[in-house]
Amino acid sequence: MNVFGIPILTFVTFFPVAGMLVVLALPTSSARAIKLAANIFTGLEFAVTLLILTRFDAGSGEMQLVERLPWIKSIGAQYLLGIDGISLLLVLLTSLLTFVATLSSWGAVTGRLKEYYAFMLLLETGMVGVFLALDLLLFYVFWEVVLVPMYFLIGIWGGERRLYAAIKFFLYTLFGSVAMLVGILVLRAGHHSFDWMAMVAAGSVIPAALQGWIFLAFFLGFAIKVPMVPFHTWLPDAHVEAPTAGSVILAGILLKMGSYGFLRFSLPLLPDAARRYAPAVAVLALVAIIYGALVSLMQKDMKKLIAYSSVSHMGFVMLGLAALTPMAAKGAVLQMINHGLSTGALFLVVGVLYERRHTRLISEFGGLSSRMPVFAAVFLIMTMSSIGLPGLNGFIGEFMILMGTFPVSWLWTAIAATGIVLGAGYMLWLYQRVMFGTIVHPANESLKDLTLREFATFMPLLVLVFWIGIFPKPFLDVIDKPVEKIIRIVNPAHFEAPR
């Protein structure tokens, strides 16, 4: 399938770069034109990613719309893109959240607009590329391309300690990704190929001991990105300092790159090691769930609270993947999307308040629900989505993860369920302190409710939160086969054992 004669996956990957060039070509003085162009490009990008659905066979677990070109012949690297249900959902999430984030920046970002939107669009290309690349070297290239714009988004448009947060984010992730690079090289030496499909077809040709080392190298890269405890310390800094749109994308998509990489590469390419280390990963995930939730309870800054809640929620995702059952893994993929929607929205919520009051301290607010009823409703829905209220998206994902984990270990399930209770605790307490009670701070008396543009940014997220919560079937159908394919490779025993 082609768009303007360009294969569609290539088109969705590089269309934002075209947008970046257009934005760069516009005169610096015409702020409106720059904003408009960026919004149009991210909007069109979302529309084109939806177009993929028309040619996508949801019943297949195989890679579709594959594009293959030789890239560096002497080392066997290819330009290889392909999409399955897992990638599809993540690409859609990426293009949607980037659009939302761009829209939310309209009034929030004032300085150096041209660079801001250029970096935003470049970031989108990197993220889409990560979810579509099936050649490991190409994957690594996109993985790294993401770092640079995010570094600048935090470093230029961030808060007070932005310089520190930006380099910390960059250094942490780069340390992880060079470890992953070495892993990729060793993997290639075993397979003589970077081709994901060929590697999956070849099965485990690498001796188990070596697999273990490669797994650890990959894990370092992915775990820092997710982030898993104890590699999470960059996250609160980056989130607190990043501009709202940066936080939305960071939490909504960049973190998913880690869990996606784990699912796409660590599990099927290193099945023996994955089986061996999965319990250890699960334990780290449980630590993250509980630790993230407890630390969230302590926070005074709303943004930091939501940042730590991400650690907890991503712990759920990693637990679901480490359980190595189809149910839990499907729940994990769905939870990646859910977390992207709800946490993305929560960062926007914080952004709305920050734009009005220029503070994020919980103690500065209180009683806002009387002044901002629409905002209160949006905030409440997203809070409930984050907690996992039945009928909203978070419930489905968490429930599937718990259900899929139970046959593996009831203890893990019990601990994770405790995390949900804690999650309800910190989120409801946050909502209560910010929205209910009486207005103590005079500046809060005159707060304006959501503008139409702001409401429009929340709208698609609200729709999806309900859609996934009430009728998740279309989403689960898409990921059913590809997830099962991966789990079948890494944990065949599960399918043989009597249920």
Added chain:
Amino acid sequence: MIVPSGYGLRPLVPELVLLTAAAAALFVHLFAGRHGRRAAGYVALAGIGAAGFALALTPPSAGPLFGGHFVADPFALYFKAAILLAGALAVIMAFRFFDVEGGEPGEAYTLVLLAMVGMAAAVSAADVVTTYVSFELFAIPSYVLAGIFKKERRSAEAGIKYFFLGTLSSAIMLLGLALVFGLTGSTAYAEAGPALAGAEGRAVLVAMGRVFAGLFFKAAFVPFHMWAPDVYEGAPTPLVIFLSTAPKAAVVAVLVRAMTSLFGAYAAEWRLVLQVIAVATMLWGNLAALTQKSLKRMMGYSAIAQAGYLAIGLAAWGEAGRTAVLFYIVAYIVMNAAAFGLVLLVDKGGRFDESIDGLRGLARRAPGAAASVLVVLLSLTGIPPTAGFIGKYLLFTAAVEKGMILLAAAGALNSAISLFYYFRIGRAMFLEEAVSAVPEAGSQTPESFSRAVTIFLAFCAAVLLSLGLLPTLLTTPAVSAILSR
């Protein structure tokens, strides 16, 4: 003896063109008066261009020429092209430097050309004596070049330091070469190499150790690097571009040739040594660069660290390793030229600010140049999609394929360390505001940006990006140029 083949002087034409240009530049400088100095520079640039043209027409020939003293194989031609590139980049930047600083020494251009003749001959040398003579032919002008800028005391210090340590290392190397002759009774690689394979092992190791020590010195491998930071900081910036790139290319070529045809039988020993040297060089260069405040000195240490990555390819050896070295040397030349070229971007009233702080807020004042520098920094760090990434990727792959996973891991770890100091530049340019908000009393320094340097940086960035996206442009010639035994 080997029968000379029938090429006549043809394979020597590039060297002869350079030599002629050197003589012409010298005379232009002598007779054209004050303005002759720059004219000498134009003659030099034209000479390099003509030599490049002649090089393109030189047919590669596998066999030895001139009684086995000289080869013009694809390997030698590849390195000559790299050396010409380095020389051209340096001369172009010299125009900018002396425009601002004044005190242009016209003879510098002659010396650059003479050094290039020596380097071009060295990469073709297939004989112990030719190797040494051509080595000295580029070493002696190098010493003078380091100390040529009389306005600057640091330059004189750099010249003296380079000269004393350089001659010492040359002497050590000469002793090693003499031992080769003593052990084999032959000076030609083609005869001495096989003879060494059968000679008494310990004596060969002594000879090899001395030859390599001399070469490692010129390549500024740790622990033979002591001169490099001072020379890179003290010498005039455009000549640092030259001294930090072209000699390294020549030395690596000589090293590869010696490792292939002279000491090929002792691979186990030199590969071990090179692994240690690679790790030490990367680590030392990167750690020392972390603490620098001067942009120029930081880039000096960075140049040392970058050579360490090259040593990974030499240690890995094999076809993959040698291809990687060929690829990386070109990327290295362009990256380094741009890194030092950056120092010449901002003219603060007749002098250059060599501090990193001087770059603050550059993204606002010169967005184009800042964007180019960003690409160069990514390439230096080894982040895709740049030539630096592909180069490092090739080097690390070569190591992994030979089972040296830890060596590759050390290289990767060093890349991550280097991010920290390279992005101090990125931070200053993009994230920090210019300090000029508080002008110092009395010292109103009007700063001006050079259009030439901006174009230069854009060119380097374009090369690095295109080699990063389409590495085949360079891997294809590199693969066909590697030396087979």
